[in-house]
Amino acid sequence: LSRNPKVVITRKLPDQVEARMRELFEVSLNEDDRPFSREQLAAALASAEVLVPTVTDRIDEDLLSGAGAQLRLIANFGNGVDNIDVAAAHARGITVTNTPDVLSQDTADMAMALILAVPRRLTEGASVLTGEGDWQGWSPTWMLGRRISGKRLGIIGLGRVGMAVAKRAAAFGLSINYHNRHRMSEAIERELGAIWWESLDQMLAHMDIISVNCPSTPATFHLLSARRLELMQPTAYIVNTARGDVVDEEALIRLIEDGRIAGAGLDVFEHEPTVNPRLRALARAGKVVLSPHMSSATIESRIEMGEKVIINIRMMADGDRPADRVLPSMV
Numbered sequence: 001l002s003r004n005p006k007v008v009i010t011r012k013l014p015d016q017v018e019a020r021m022r023e024l025f026e027v028s029l030n031e032d033d034r035p036f037s038r039e040q041l042a043a044a045l046a047s048a049e050v051l052v053p054t055v056t057d058r059i060d061e062d063l064l065s066g067a068g069a070q071l072r073l074i075a076n077f078g079n080g081v082d083n084i085d086v087a088a089a090h091a092r093g094i095t096v097t098n099t100p101d102v103l104s105q106d107t108a109d110m111a112m113a114l115i116l117a118v119p120r121r122l123t124e125g126a127s128v129l130t131g132e133g134d135w136q137g138w139s140p141t142w143m144l145g146r147r148i149s150g151k152r153l154g155i156i157g158l159g160r161v162g163m164a165v166a167k168r169a170a171a172f173g174l175s176i177n178y179h180n181r182h183r184m185s186e187a188i189e190r191e192l193g194a195i196w197w198e199s200l201d202q203m204l205a206h207m208d209i210i211s212v213n214c215p216s217t218p219a220t221f222h223l224l225s226a227r228r229l230e231l232m233q234p235t236a237y238i239v240n241t242a243r244g245d246v247v248d249e250e251a252l253i254r255l256i257e258d259g260r261i262a263g264a265g266l267d268v269f270e271h272e273p274t275v276n277p278r279l280r281a282l283a284r285a286g287k288v289v290l291s292p293h294m295s296s297a298t299i300e301s302r303i304e305m306g307e308k309v310i311i312n313i314r315m316m317a318d319g320d321r322p323a324d325r326v327l328p329s330m331v
């Protein structure tokens, strides 16, 4: 990478991040904050030394095959790299980096907000005061939700975000269970009071709330398949702040419609930005709480994600290995 590399950024980033990038690199910005078309992405790959994409850019093998030899680094503005074919990039000698850690707390906050909002019917209650209808006043039997404390939380993917969810949930009196392919160390389990379930099927059958916190990879595509979702208790809820395609969304919708899963809190969707109209209907019926992919949407996270991108580019320009390298074996 040259000392002052040519960096193409595909989306509008926070002002101070863009300003710092301009100071350090030869930057080409996307001023209109709409995702690049495929043609624009191809043009960027043909000219950039560093591409800074986001979750809304699909950098697949086909696009990478048209990349110029000058392209050395794809510094993703985001933690999940499911938008990038990491193996294809690697095969062409292109390094891929992401922005871990800095958004874990905010993402866990959103997961916790959904864990609280769905059983306690928060948006449904709020809509009584913001919609057309009138509030008839307090009643002993009206708008009853489900207690949070004392319930069992099952975390799928006890990584950085999952651990931050576990800490919050423990403070709310939930018991902490998790499923990872590999068991965490005894020290971590003790610190979190977390119980490992080797069998995801078993965990799903025994939990009151499931939180999805694993990355989207070929191995986790529809990890929560129709068959697995059917194992859940009819009183159970599911919260997803990871990636939509980890859950078979169609099956989830059907099971909630049929009363075989109690509800869901979703920040991510299988076909973003399209949200299935049946999910919107379930939200109006108070069964699900939907938020439009905003778990890391705090000023602090977005600035720190930008700082991570900058550090990774600088390390590479200095001839060092970038701190947040993503290897094909990691996805």
Ligand code: 8YV
Pocket: 053, 054, 055, 056, 077, 078, 079, 080, 081, 103, 293, 295, 296, 297
């Ligand atoms: C971002 C995210 O909003 O980092 C991730 O994986 O899902 C979010 O924090 C988005 O990915 C930015 O590209």
